[in-house]
Amino acid sequence: MLTKQTNYTNLRQNLASILDEIIEDRGIVIVNRTGKEDVAMLSAQELSSMMETLYLLKSPANARKLLAAMERANELECVKIESQSVSELCEELKIEQ
Template identity: 40%
Template structure:
């Protein structure tokens, strides 16, 4: 994860935001005498929130892990979706 100073971020704010959104890589913004912050695209933030929601339930997390393991072993079957 890259890091830039608050001054650099402020000077190139639009470019900084575009970079974070296009590259899908969070950016650390350091500040003098204060804790750093992370700039993250809304799309990436929503993906993290959804992942946390899905893994919040131990039972669901176990089910998802089992499904991933099945895919890695090619132990799955494809099903056609019904189209309207």
């Protein structure tokens, strides 16, 4: 995820294009404000996805299950799996088409 920075003046002058860029890049824009706290902008879909992930990881038991599943998936990426046609798979499993 890309993070970019801009100031309030630039944001005001280029609001539409900055919002489009946030959506297209799925990135975050930090708006620096003089004398005030900075603000982060991101797409509503990205925020929703982050909130869902946080919710799923809130439970330690659920977090362990999800992390274990991710580790298994990463291990499978290293295993070369030969592709088969549907006909070959049906023949191997003795299933009539």
